[in-house]
Amino acid sequence: MRNEKLLIVLAIVLIAVLFTYSNYISEKEIKEISPIISDKQLESRLGEFEKNVVSGGPPKDGIPPIDNPKYVSVQEGDKFLKDSDVVFGIDYKGVQKAFPQKILVWHEIVNDEINGEKISATYCPLTGTAIGYKGNFDGIDTTFGTSGKLVNSNLVMYDRQTDSWWPQMLGIAITGENEGNELEKFPVYWTTWGKWKAKYPNTLVLSKETGFIRNYESDPYGSYDEINTYYQTGGSFFPVMASSDVLPAKEVVVGIKLNNSYLAIPKNIVKERGNVNTSISNKSIVAIYDNELDIVKVFLKENGSIEPINTHYDAMWFAWYAFYPQTELYRG
């Protein structure tokens, strides 16, 4: 009996020591930055991002990217997708492809090639961001892997040419040979299978033959069809560099970056009104709700014409604010 009590006491002491150690490590590594940033140059903050990288648990490519994607037709896709299933659609150089969220939640990156050009479709479940990147910069072609690390709860990718780290939401390398380089984005549309195939009946869709075994019918975080899972409620699982309770943490915002200015527009506002006219970096823009795909597109209004801004993406408010605490927020 005495031995058992001693074991229990030892276990409690061990847990307390580990907890204290972990908090010490957290405090050492995670430094909250003031939301008032006098220097708005993102490039000057790269060192801060690097210091706040934490382990997500897996080793490099422990979350395996899909490097040899296989695609099937709409008819085959209908066998494993419901119309309400979330897909990330791309329409790139005349080729339409859909990437089911239920597959990408297990892989986060698909490295593909379209008309000889390397591209990567990326998705981070924890920040609700789906972003397309071209795999060419400075004349070098590359593919991306998952580093197993996170910053502001967001996936940190690495490029396989130089091993530099690229937080998915930044698209700028924060370490390595490519530090400071920025990847070129292309639009990825967060929509549903039913809407996507209705608009693009000849689309291809990523198949479940990924080369890995996963239960693609199960999303470990919850569901976009339900209302009380990680995707809708609660906060971040991992520490963030800055936080704001102006909006609920998981509220979806359309995040726009133009020059060195940042603007977040709650997606629901655009959806309710149909369009929102505002400005960023002293330039007029309009965010338009596209009912066909249930997406928001953003355009720059200049000299009587409108030009699409392809660098915006949907994100959870907490994540957008964590990366860009100097952001303006459209309140209507």
Place this chain on the structure above:
Amino acid sequence: MKLTFFEIFHKIFERGKFRFVFILTSLIFFFVYFFSLGYISYFPDFNNLTRMEIVDDWTGKIFRERVPFVWEPIATMYVLSFAFFVSIPNLILGILLSTLVGLNFSVSFFSYSLPKICRINPSKTLSITLPSLLTGFACCAPTFIIALGSATAGLTTLFISVRPIFMPISFLILTFSLIWSLNKIRNILQKYQLKL
């Protein structure tokens, strides 16, 4: 003459009911362990008899780690409405762990057939299996943390940093517990000159 552990095991497994306890508890733990990894799935719409599918390039994946002590599955075995993801290293780990769990339980239950002073409470064995069942990991966070929700976000970094030691600690605790139990039984029997 001092009783050996082998003699104690021999006495235990002579009796059908303790063999049953060993097999039952080992099997239950084996399935719970694989369920905690996410390697057992239920598909109510499926109704296969039995079939197996092996991934391409399985030799390149067999030792590929997803997180510490969880390796990529290389095959799926379908039985009725269940799918079992087969990872060879996790299979070996699972067999070793469940054997230790089964032995611990059967020794505990055996101790109840001896004088009261020898008894070892089986609920203690249940509690020491817990660390090995917390090694499951979804894509970006431990499944244990996801299940509890983001209210436990403060624990995430802690859990990730200590998680790699759960498996070695489980082995140590289960082995230590087994040796301690056998030693207790042996010492008391010899002290009071009791026979098995």
